[in-house]
Amino acid sequence: MILLRRALIILGLLCSNGAQAQRLPGGVRPEHYALTLTPDLAKARFTGSETIDIVLDAPANRISLNAAEIEFQSVRARVGDSIASSQIATVTLDPEKQQATFAFAKELPAGPITLEIAYTGILNDKLRGFYLSRTRQRAYGVTQFESTDARRAFPSFDEPALKATFNVSLVIEAGDTAISNTQPISDTPGPVAGKHTIAFATTPKMSTYLVAWLVGDFQCSEGKQDGIKIRACATPDKIAMTKFALDAAKWDLHYYNQYFGIRYPLAKLDLIAIPDFDAGAMENFGCITFRETDLLIDKKDDDLSARKQVAETIAHELSHQWFGDLVTPAWWNDIWLNEGFATWMESKATASWKPQWGVPDDDALDKEHTMDRDASSSTHAIRTRAETPAEIDELFDDITYGKAGAVIAMVEHWVGEEAFRKGLQAYLAAHAYGSATAEDLWDAETRASGFPVDRVMRSFVDQPGVPLVTLANAGAGVQALQRRFLIAGTSSVPSSAKQAWTIPLCFTGQPCTLLIPATSDAATNLPPLKSDANAESKGYYRTEYLPPLLEQVEGTASAGLSVAERISLVGDQWALVRAGQNDVGKFLNLVFTLKQDPSAKVMSLALSDVDTVESEIATEEDRRSIDAILRRNFSPVLAAMDKPRRESPDHAQLREALFEMLGHAHDPGVLADAETMTQRIFAKKKLADPTLADAAVALATTTGDAAMYDRLMKVASNTADPRLQQEAMNSLTRFESADMVAKTLDFALSNAVRSQDSSTLMAQMLERRQTQDQAWEYVQQHWPEILRKATSSSGARIVAAAGSFCTVERRDEVALFFRGHDAGTSPRALRQSLDRINECIHLRAAQEPALRSWLQQKSVSP
Numbered sequence: 001m002i003l004l005r006r007a008l009i010i011l012g013l014l015c016s017n018g019a020q021a022q023r024l025p026g027g028v029r030p031e032h033y034a035l036t037l038t039p040d041l042a043k044a045r046f047t048g049s050e051t052i053d054i055v056l057d058a059p060a061n062r063i064s065l066n067a068a069e070i071e072f073q074s075v076r077a078r079v080g081d082s083i084a085s086s087q088i089a090t091v092t093l094d095p096e097k098q099q100a101t102f103a104f105a106k107e108l109p110a111g112p113i114t115l116e117i118a119y120t121g122i123l124n125d126k127l128r129g130f131y132l133s134r135t136r137q138r139a140y141g142v143t144q145f146e147s148t149d150a151r152r153a154f155p156s157f158d159e160p161a162l163k164a165t166f167n168v169s170l171v172i173e174a175g176d177t178a179i180s181n182t183q184p185i186s187d188t189p190g191p192v193a194g195k196h197t198i199a200f201a202t203t204p205k206m207s208t209y210l211v212a213w214l215v216g217d218f219q220c221s222e223g224k225q226d227g228i229k230i231r232a233c234a235t236p237d238k239i240a241m242t243k244f245a246l247d248a249a250k251w252d253l254h255y256y257n258q259y260f261g262i263r264y265p266l267a268k269l270d271l272i273a274i275p276d277f278d279a280g281a282m283e284n285f286g287c288i289t290f291r292e293t294d295l296l297i298d299k300k301d302d303d304l305s306a307r308k309q310v311a312e313t314i315a316h317e318l319s320h321q322w323f324g325d326l327v328t329p330a331w332w333n334d335i336w337l338n339e340g341f342a343t344w345m346e347s348k349a350t351a352s353w354k355p356q357w358g359v360p361d362d363d364a365l366d367k368e369h370t371m372d373r374d375a376s377s378s379t380h381a382i383r384t385r386a387e388t389p390a391e392i393d394e395l396f397d398d399i400t401y402g403k404a405g406a407v408i409a410m411v412e413h414w415v416g417e418e419a420f421r422k423g424l425q426a427y428l429a430a431h432a433y434g435s436a437t438a439e440d441l442w443d444a445e446t447r448a449s450g451f452p453v454d455r456v457m458r459s460f461v462d463q464p465g466v467p468l469v470t471l472a473n474a475g476a477g478v479q480a481l482q483r484r485f486l487i488a489g490t491s492s493v494p495s496s497a498k499q500a501w502t503i504p505l506c507f508t509g510q511p512c513t514l515l516i517p518a519t520s521d522a523a524t525n526l527p528p529l530k531s532d533a534n535a536e537s538k539g540y541y542r543t544e545y546l547p548p549l550l551e552q553v554e555g556t557a558s559a560g561l562s563v564a565e566r567i568s569l570v571g572d573q574w575a576l577v578r579a580g581q582n583d584v585g586k587f588l589n590l591v592f593t594l595k596q597d598p599s600a601k602v603m604s605l606a607l608s609d610v611d612t613v614e615s616e617i618a619t620e621e622d623r624r625s626i627d628a629i630l631r632r633n634f635s636p637v638l639a640a641m642d643k644p645r646r647e648s649p650d651h652a653q654l655r656e657a658l659f660e661m662l663g664h665a666h667d668p669g670v671l672a673d674a675e676t677m678t679q680r681i682f683a684k685k686k687l688a689d690p691t692l693a694d695a696a697v698a699l700a701t702t703t704g705d706a707a708m709y710d711r712l713m714k715v716a717s718n719t720a721d722p723r724l725q726q727e728a729m730n731s732l733t734r735f736e737s738a739d740m741v742a743k744t745l746d747f748a749l750s751n752a753v754r755s756q757d758s759s760t761l762m763a764q765m766l767e768r769r770q771t772q773d774q775a776w777e778y779v780q781q782h783w784p785e786i787l788r789k790a791t792s793s794s795g796a797r798i799v800a801a802a803g804s805f806c807t808v809e810r811r812d813e814v815a816l817f818f819r820g821h822d823a824g825t826s827p828r829a830l831r832q833s834l835d836r837i838n839e840c841i842h843l844r845a846a847q848e849p850a851l852r853s854w855l856q857q858k859s860v861s862p
Helices: 236-260 304-320 336-353 359-374 389-393 398-415 417-431 438-449 453-461 549-555 563-578 584-593 600-616 620-639 649-664 668-682 690-702 706-718 722-732 738-749 755-767 772-781 783-789 794-804 808-820 827-859
Strands: 028-040 045-056 060-066 070-078 090-094 099-108 111-122 129-134 139-144 165-173 177-180 184-189 195-200 213-216 219-225 228-234 268-274 287-291 327-329 434-436 466-474 477-485 503-506 512-515 524-526 542-545
Touching: 028 060, 045 060, 070 099, 139 287, 165 177, 165 213, 177 195, 213 287, 219 236, 228 236, 236 268, 236 304, 236 336, 236 417, 268 304, 287 304, 304 336, 304 359, 304 649, 327 336, 327 417, 336 359, 336 398, 336 438, 359 398, 359 563, 359 600, 398 417, 398 438, 398 453, 398 503, 417 434, 417 438, 438 453, 453 503, 466 503, 466 549, 542 549, 542 563, 563 584, 563 600, 563 827, 584 600, 584 827, 600 620, 600 649, 600 827, 620 649, 620 827, 649 668, 649 690, 668 690, 668 706, 690 706, 690 722, 706 722, 706 738, 722 738, 722 755, 738 755, 738 772, 738 783, 755 772, 755 783, 755 794, 772 783, 772 794, 772 808, 783 794, 794 808, 794 827, 808 827
Parallel strands: 028 165, 228 268, 268 287, 327 434, 466 542
Antiparallel strands: 028 045, 045 111, 060 099, 070 111, 090 099, 129 139, 139 213, 165 195, 177 213, 184 195, 219 228, 466 477, 477 524, 503 512
16 A cells, blocks of 8 residues: 655554554464445445355354444354354454454354355445545445455455455446456346346455455556556546556556566456545555546646656555565564565666656655654654554554665665565565565575575664764774664653664675674774765665765765765755754755755755755744845756756756745745746646746745635636646645635535545645644644544544644643544654654754854855
8 A cells, every 4th residue: 555655654653552452363264255245325335245264273162353333134154065054143243353253052163164144334434444435426335445444344354364265246236337356257137126246256365455346437448468458447537547557557567577577466457546545545456446646647747746656656556466465464563565665666667667757866865754754762663563453554654665665775785686586586486375474575585695684674674763874084994883863852762772783884886885783882894985875875874974074975976976875965964963963054055065966856855954944943034044045046056947948857857946945935036937827827828837837836825815716726626637636725725824724724624625635734734834823723623523524544644744843832732632632543643743843842942053153154155
């Protein structure tokens, strides 16, 4: 499953509140499910008829399985084919554990048993289980089962290791169709007038959370790759937007068939866009579901970021057909085996398809944000204990996705691509259609490569946090010392938690060295440093260069370092500011040294850090001074950037980044251009430079008037293009007038906004310095309404966004409010948010004098 890209990642982490374990008692092995579902979309209910073929390990008169929001009509157990051997069960429900127990008067023998179950359920509005999705024309019945919501659609042994095969049949309205994991094998009228029954082929052996079905009038574009039929589907009004997705899926399927050495194991592959969908996408075996903005692209839309988002989401979900679907973690504590690998593979596949997009440099940028999150004391290890549904859901965060993917990329870079690939192929072949653990993977990689991959992976997977590698000149070489890197201002780590990692340390242009934990604090002697100590930014660690090494590295930044290495250098220097180990003035000097850097990604990282300086350290007077310095340094850079006839994607993104930054720095020329372009956009006139369209609207909205607001509100409320609608809603959150902020907050809670988007809009306004106070007051006053509209992830988004404050008063308010109002998250999620506020408070106190001194120096500089 992919989340709402990195900017909307859930920040909830493992709780430590003593929640009771909710695993099934064991002793029962499901082998096959036969499901017949009859949804009533008008009444938001469904009926189910189910048989489960199980094997009892020992005689028993009680069988427990998972069920939630299910009403049982009858339960019968049958031994063999004889009706005389059957028994009717008494059903006991445990809603807290989401379990049902079937009790039988006579003991059931060990061996094969068939359970026959009749039940009813609800089509909920929480975007989980079997639920309703709506357009203005009609309702659809769709599913989302990861991680523990299959039990809301059918009673099941809803744990990932309890794999089985499935036969699904759907009894639906005569005018509707259905899609499921496998291809349809029959479509027959009945069983009553006005209905027809679609039966699907038997699935491979798989986990319950990967089962899926959809009911409605979906339409599909079709293609074929390597003998596999591929469809990209949507509601009828959006079928024209599926072409790009179909092309991406065809490329990815062939790429993965070749890379993994195991052919895609199903006869068909469907990708379906759903109007109401809480996550970004879900890897159901053979039936991948998507939020519309993560699958659909208007053929006239040449927005590179939109195409990247769709391409990478599809690549992520298709890689899951092997990592996650074919081979599944034995338990959720190893969910990183799914998500970390899919995050890593999405980049490999997309970079192979579109090398001009610079995907490896995007990865370096993403890693910077992940390490920032991981530098808090309230982070968690990649592999973390989780027992309850809430604990399991909170593992789907940037550590499980971003950190795990970055660590995998580091190990591949160290052992070599081909050796690492052989290990993956061996792992998949050994555990196909079964389950596996982290040890299974790194043992396979150790055998294939001959490198101690197990030592490296164990140190990064089972320990929280980021290593800091400190380098200093020592004779003819350098010495390296490692310790855990922590952002200043967070709660302290226990003194017993001294950590060390086994780190592949790769200097640019030199062989890698394995930095092994020393028995003491003694430094490790290494060869001399020729350039950068994190080649291609593949290492998952922060680097601190002691003088004069720092001057040496910074001196080669423009000419001697790759884009990814320059990203790493900027990221490390800013991280050291946040940790209290670097001066903000020195960091700003580095930024202005790089002002001619030709990379949009280097510049976007540097400018985002300057934006943080303005929002978290500077006073209002300081901001005006910084803006003046930005205009003085970067206006000539933008002015010199002509738009070439054939502009590279990176060059276009660099112009856009500089244009938007200078607009926020109140450059009068840029602001005038933004206003003119926005008026042309609203008048549906062609722009001379469409690359700057999004930035122009973003700038114009901050001071936009009521007429502009109303135009955007009309688009946000009425357009049929899901991406254009999303962009319009995002634009509404940038207006700063108190009246317009109030209107946008009311809009977010209205029926005009889908529940998947409501909390995201409020979170965006909580995160912006200019609107956060008003948004926070609104959240507190309207909490009951927010909960009524909430999805399972809404609370986590709001709690995370509340971590954007930077004062003691607001910190205490946030703590008090969420300790008294349930947000559906754990105490650890709130602690993470409070840590972010404390980090900001500490950063401001520690660096404000240094910033003031730097500004005074710049004011007298020529």
